[in-house]
Amino acid sequence: MMAKIIKFPKQPGTTEKLDPVLKSPQLNKVKSSFGSGIIKIIWAFSVLVWPILKWVISIDCAFQFIRMLYFWNTAGHYAGAIFLLHFFVLTFLTYFVTIYKPKGI
Numbered sequence: 001m002m003a004k005i006i007k008f009p010k011q012p013g014t015t016e017k018l019d020p021v022l023k024s025p026q027l028n029k030v031k032s033s034f035g036s037g038i039i040k041i042i043w044a045f046s047v048l049v050w051p052i053l054k055w056v057i058s059i060d061c062a063f064q065f066i067r068m069l070y071f072w073n074t075a076g077h078y079a080g081a082i083f084l085l086h087f088f089v090l091t092f093l094t095y096f097v098t099i100y101k102p103k104g105i
Helices: 014-018 025-048 050-070 079-098
Strands: none
Touching (some): 025 079
16 A cells, blocks of 8 residues: 655745745856866766776876885885875775766766
């Protein structure tokens, strides 16, 4: 047995009372469209070069890992932090390209 859903009619002026930001939709639309446009361009570019970029960054992470092991107990070298930074960039780009999808694409 399915439930019966009753939609209530929208009352005019309700959104302005709840959220004052909704009073000027053109200003919000311009701000969000500029930021989302830049994200769309970056996403499209990264998706296009991803097959090559993935290999380059993976090889770089492997090199940084070997470098980290070599300089493990050397004072003045921050190879562990550098490896973590490179690994986080690889992880972020993998997430950004494979899971994230901008609205409107």
